[in-house]
Amino acid sequence: MNENIEMISGGAVVSDTVAEIKNIHKGYHQHPVLNGVSFSIPRGQIVGLLGPNGCGKSTLIKLMAGLLQPDQGEIRINGFTPGRQTKALISYLPERTYLNDWMKVQDLLHFFADFYQDFDLERARQMLQNLQIDDKQKLKTMSKGTKEKVQLILVMSRRAQLYLLDEPIGGVDPAARDYILSTILKNFDESSSILISTHLIHDVETIFDQVLFLDQGKIVINGQVDEIRELYGKSIDGLFREVFKC
Amino acid sequence: MPWSFDDNLPIYLQIIQILKCDLARGKYLPGEKLPAVRELAMEAGVNPNTMQKALAELERDGLVKSQRTAGRFVTEDKEKIMEVAKTLAYGEIARMIDNISSLGYSTEEILSLVEKYLTQSANKQ
Secondary structure: OOOOOEEEEOOEEEEOEEEEEEEEEEEEOOEEEEEEEEEEEEOOOEEEEEOOOOOOHHHHHHHHHOOOOOOEEEEEEOOEOOOHHHHHHEEEEOOOOOOOOOOEHHHHHHHHHHHOOOEOHHHHHHHHHHOOOOOOOEHHHOOHHHHHHHHHHHHHOEOOOEEEEEOOOOOOOHHHHHHHHHHHHHHOOOOOEEEEEEOOHHHHHHHOOEEEEEEOOEEEEEEEHHHHHHHHOOOHHHHHHHHOOO | OOOOOOOOOOHHHHHHHHHHHHHHHOOOOOOOEOOOHHHHHHHHOOOHHHHHHHHHHHHHOOOEEEEOOOEEEEOOOHHHHHHHHHHHHHHHHHHHHHHHHOOOOOHHHHHHHHHHHHHHHHHHO
């Protein structure tokens, strides 16, 4: 509907849709994972990608990040198919770490600053300080939760158009979770969007605009959080428990 | 500390309710400038778009007004704010009466119970 409307912002022509996913199919060998997934992410919105383990959340995110190729269907990020151009637009937090664990935090900061033009070193330093993470510490000597915090800080310190966060808060304690969520809220602006996959719905549902329920490779619910709450008379967490009841 | 929300209601409606209470309690005075949307959203722990929606609703009700570049201000109409306080108070009373009558008390009994409670708590102070 709105996807063809283009806005002029700061002299550049920007479409109001950041990501457009059309009828994506993807399988690993004989095993189908995604069976015709379509949705779009409007600019300036935080979208939750929710679903039980093994439903295809990470696969979908990897396709959007350009790490996997779809068997069928089309993905557009700011109008481009995933590739070199989109990697500069997307800041991706993978489910597993890919960073070298012999590196110190300060090495990682420079690594990211070299790699990404949009990396905001000052922002990263501030967040590390707020979470009391010593930048001389090596990744290897950190707890799982601290490692996750460092990764998230690196990813959120880029001024990207689209943040793809695959399970960003799984391993961190509730107090740090609050800080991380407020960091996410603080750092994203109207011109960017965030896709967050998680199963800790209760903790994050107040920050979503829109949620997608992914079940057995298909989107089963796609809507605005408050509309869903109004329609079903329950929270997203409550609805999730009902839809995916074992 | 983010605001706490009831799980079963739309979040923006709850934000409206909380902000109305803030206005009634005088946290924000008539004519006062409200914090920016983003700031309020951070305080509440909600998405800025949701906060925006709640504020737009308050604006429609005439409780706040936005001035293009200067930001959002509380209405200067004190009566309007007193009206909000009264509506909120009635809401609380309705809830209380519902709860007590579900225990089997009649209207007269509830009235005398409330009176008794008020005199007792006045004596304590």
